[in-house]
Every structure is written in structure tokens, then in C-alpha cells.
Amino acid sequence: MADYKFWRTQPVTKFDEKIDDEGPIDSCKTPDDIPDSPYPLLKEFEWDTMDLSNSDVIKEIFDLLYANYVEDSDSTFRFNYSPRFLDWALRAPDFRPDWHIGVRVAGTRKLVAFISGIPVRLRVRNTTIPSAEINFLCIHKKLRSKRLAPLLIKEVTRRVNKQGIWQALYTAGVVLPKPVSTCRYYHRSLNWTKLNEVGFSPLPPGMTTAKMVTKYKLPSITSIPGLRLMRRDDIGQVYDLLIAYLNKFELAPVFGKEELLHWLMHDYGTESVPNDENDKNRVVWAYVVENTDDVITDLVSFYTLPSTVIGNPMHDNLVAAYQFYYASSAGLALPRTRPECTTLLKNRLLVLFNDALILAKNLGFDVFNALTLLDNPLFLDDLKFGAGDGYLNYYLFNYKAFPIDGGYREDGKLD
Numbered sequence: 251m252a253d254y255k256f257w258r259t260q261p262v263t264k265f266d267e268k269i270d271d272e273g274p275i276d277s278c279k280t281p282d283d284i285p286d287s288p289y290p291l292l293k294e295f296e297w298d299t300m301d302l303s304n305s306d307v308i309k310e311i312f313d314l315l316y317a318n319y320v321e322d323s324d325s326t327f328r329f330n331y332s333p334r335f336l337d338w339a340l341r342a343p344d345f346r347p348d349w350h351i352g353v354r355v356a357g358t359r360k361l362v363a364f365i366s367g368i369p370v371r372l373r374v375r376n377t378t379i380p381s382a383e384i385n386f387l388c389i390h391k392k393l394r395s396k397r398l399a400p401l402l403i404k405e406v407t408r409r410v411n412k413q414g415i416w417q418a419l420y421t422a423g424v425v426l427p428k429p430v431s432t433c434r435y436y437h438r439s440l441n442w443t444k445l446n447e448v449g450f451s452p453l454p455p456g457m458t459t460a461k462m463v464t465k466y467k468l469p470s471i472t473s474i475p476g477l478r479l480m481r482r483d484d485i486g487q488v489y490d491l492l493i494a495y496l497n498k499f500e501l502a503p504v505f506g507k508e509e510l511l512h513w514l515m516h517d518y519g520t521e522s523v524p525n526d527e528n529d530k531n532r533v534v535w536a537y538v539v540e541n542t543d544d545v546i547t548d549l550v551s552f553y554t555l556p557s558t559v560i561g562n563p564m565h566d567n568l569v570a571a572y573q574f575y576y577a578s579s580a581g582l583a584l585p586r587t588r589p590e591c592t593t594l595l596k597n598r599l600l601v602l603f604n605d606a607l608i609l610a611k612n613l614g615f616d617v618f619n620a621l622t623l624l625d626n627p628l629f630l631d632d633l634k635f636g637a638g639d640g641y642l643n644y645y646l647f648n649y650k651a652f653p654i655d656g657g658y659r660e661d662g663k664l665d
């Protein structure tokens with residue numbers, strides 16, 4: 251902790267801390283205990299609340315992230331969140347404009363740093379906690395290592411605390427004190443030749459390009475009867491199914507139906523079905539399986555997140571589908587500890603995600619990414635996902651919790 255000059259001053263779990271009970275770290279405060287004014291910045295800079303209803307403002311955030319956001323360890327790829335994605339991620343139900351915080355150069359008004367929060371309810375085992383989810387922390391490359399990040403974090407904390415919210419969830423590739431859980435990225439090649447050309451997938455020894463293409467070949471048509479794009483009026487059944495499924499896990503969001511509609515059907519506007527089923531600019535793709543009794547038995551979804559390919563003569567972007575919420579009723583009625591439950595679920599997820607891969611491939615995605623969370627370990631290897639170099643650490647602010655490993659709730663019971 252001695253190295254973490256900033257983080258050692260914050261209410262987060264320390265690396266060597268022994269946890270005896272779960273709960274808040276800081277003593278209880280009220281919003282009146284929190285300063286009304288923003289933290290002072292150097293005189294060259296000023297705070298700005300970013301108005302995301304203005305497309306020019308979203309474009310400014312897009313431009314900042316496009317050139318300065320997260321890169322892989324050898325700077326080959328940089329996340330390229332689209333303006334439409336930022337609108338979706340940041341203007342979630344009940345969002346607060348003052349949690350979208352920019353830092354501008356005082357004279358020129360150029361945006362040079364950003365941090366955001368949205369309100370979420372988190373369930374950590376059996377406790378539901380009103381929280382903020384913090385994301386898109388970004389500082390212009392020319393202003394790095396000047397201790398601006400701690401100021402942005404303290405300012406977002408102040409604004410969140412002013413609303414009487416004292417906990418937050420955030421994820422990062424870097425290791426900070428102290429992850430409550432760590433997942434590994436897995437990647438399933440959909441367009442191996444391109445992944446090879448951009449330097450994402452090296453040719454393994456003893457293999458040829460033709461063999462790799464054959465290895466990752468997928469049928470062109472999905473196999474599950476009743477698999478179709480989700481419609482707005484599916485929300486009741488999808489909501490019940492997802493809540494029942496997520497209930498198995500120790501850390502999960504607690505949604506309302508409106509929130510779930512936002513996360514799964516953003517691109518539909520107010521329509522029941524999207525105007526253009528193959529709209530390439532879509533952010534999120536959600537599919538359900540409806541059986542012959544009109545019962546929705548499965549949900550599978552993914553979102554679009556391209557990366558800029560830096561300095562490659564052949565390609566300038568890589569289009570990744572990221573696994574998003576899913577649920578299956580397979581095995582759900584059985585206690586999780588029963589082997590038949592795992593077998594049923596595994597068999598179902600194998601076909602469900604094979605179909606998801608086919609859908610993503612047909613939509614033109616180059617790779618399908620997933621983490622080692624939920625029930626993913628049941629199918630990742632069999633569906634030819636390969637372990638990546640990247641890890642994603644999950645952090646809780648001002649809440650100590652026993653580590654979450656694998657994510658199943660210990661009792662294995664459904665509430």
C-alpha cells in the first residue's frame with residue numbers, strides 16, 4: 251500500500267486486510283457533511299458538467315476517448331467507443347448530468363479529461379446497495395502522471411456523496427487496492443485472417459492460415475428453433491428470467507424493467523422491433539428463444555465495441571462483440587449443486603452461444619469477447635474461445651466484501 255499514495259487514503263480494502271465482516275468502510279456521513287464546492291484545480295483548468303443531450307458534447311467526449319482511452323499493453327489497439335455507445339452507457343435511466351464531469355483548459359475550453367458515474371443498485375450476496383458505477387476515466391496523453399486522476403476521482407465522489415450515495419463499483423485492467431473479483435478475457439475468433447493481419451492472433455507453430463480458418467469456421471444458420479431478436483413486449487418474461495438467473499451469483503446488478511429495456515433495447519427507440527434488423531451502427535443486440543408455448547426460455551445479448559488498430563497498414567479497426575447479459579432456464583429449477591443441473595445448463599449454453607457466434611459472425615464482427623464470469627467457464631473452451639492476456643478487476647468503493655471467486659452464491663439456493 252505504501253506505493254499507492256492516493257489509494258491508501260481512500261476507503262478501499264487494503265491488499266493484506268483480513269475481512270471479518272462485509273459492509274461500509276467509512277463511518278456514516280450525511281450529504282450535509284460533504285463540501286458544496288468542487289475541488290480546486292490548477293488555474294489553467296476548469297470543471298465542466300458535460301451535457302450529453304447535446305450531440306456536440308458527446309462528440310467532444312468521443313474525440314477525447316478516441317485518442318486517449320484504454321490501450322492494450324503494447325499499444326496495438328485502443329478502445330473506440332462510438333458516440334451512440336456513450337449516449338447509451340451514460341444516459342441510463344435516472345442518470346445525473348452532474349456525474350458527467352469534464353476538465354477543460356481554461357483559455358481554450360478544450361476538453362482534456364473526463365470521468366463519469368451512473369446510478370446503479372448492486373447486490374453483494376444478500377445486500378442491495380444503492381451505488382454509482384464509475385467509468386470512462388480518461389486524461390489526455392499530454393497531461394499524464396500529474397496527479398489529475400485522484401482529483402477527478404475525488405470530485406466524482408463528492409458529487410455522488412452529495413446525493414446520499416456512499417458506495418461505487420468500478421472495473422479496471424490495472425491492479426489497485428483491492429479487487430473484489432478478477433476475471434480473464436477470452437476471445438473467440440470470427441474472422442481469423444483479419445485478427446492475424448492486425449496482430450491480434452499469431453499463427454501457432456505447426457499451423458497454416460487455412461487450418462486456422464477451418465478451425466474457426468461456423469455454420470451460416472443458427473440451430474435453436476425459436477431464436478429471434480428480442481421485442482419490446484418480451485420484457486416481462488425476459489426480466490423474470492434474467493432476475494432468476496442472476497440470483498445465483500454473488501455480485502449482480504438489481505434492475506428495474508425500464509432499466510433493462512434501456513440496456514437491451516436502446517437501439518429500438520419506441521419501436522417494438524428495430525426498423526433495420528441489420529443496422530451496422532447498433533450498440534446492443536439482444537435475442538431470445540421462444541418455445542412453441544410462447545415461453546421465453548433463453549436470452550443472449552452482446553454489444554458492439556470496436557477498437558482502433560494503431561499503425562497497421564492493412565486495417566484501421568477491429569470490430570468486437572462483447573458478451574452482455576444472458577440467461578437460460580436450463581437447470582434453473584434444480585439446486586445448482588446437482589450434477590444434472592450443470593449438465594443441462596452446459597448443453598444449453600453450448601448451443602446458445604454457438605448460435606450467438608453465428609449471429610455475430612453474420613453481422614460482420616471480427617471477434618467475440620467474454621470474461622470468465624457467470625456460467626461462461628462451462629462453454630468457453632468447447633466453443634474455441636482462447637484465453638487472452640487481459641484481466642478485468644472489479645472494485646467496490648467504501649465496501650469491504652469477501653472475495654468473489656467464480657461468483658456463485660455459496661448456499662447455491664434460489665431465493
Ligand code: MYA
Nearest residue numbers: 254255256257386387388389394395396397398399416418
Ligand atoms: S478504468 C479506465 C481508465 N482509463 C484508462 O486507462 C485510459 C487511459 N489512461 C488514462 O487516461 C490515465 O492513465 C488515467 C490515470 C486517467 C487512468 N483507476 O493522474 P495520475 C491511479 C483508478 O498521475 P495518470 C475506469 O474508467 C494510480 O494508481 N485509479 O495518473 C474506472 C495513482 O494512484 P496511486 C487509477 O496516468 C475508473 C493515480 O491514479 C487508474 O495521468 C475508476 C495517478 O494519477 C484507474 N484506472 O491518469 C476510478 N489508473 O498513487 C475510481 C491509475 O494511489 C473510482 N490510477 O497509485 C472510485 C469510486 C469513486 C466514486 C465513489 C462514490 C461513492
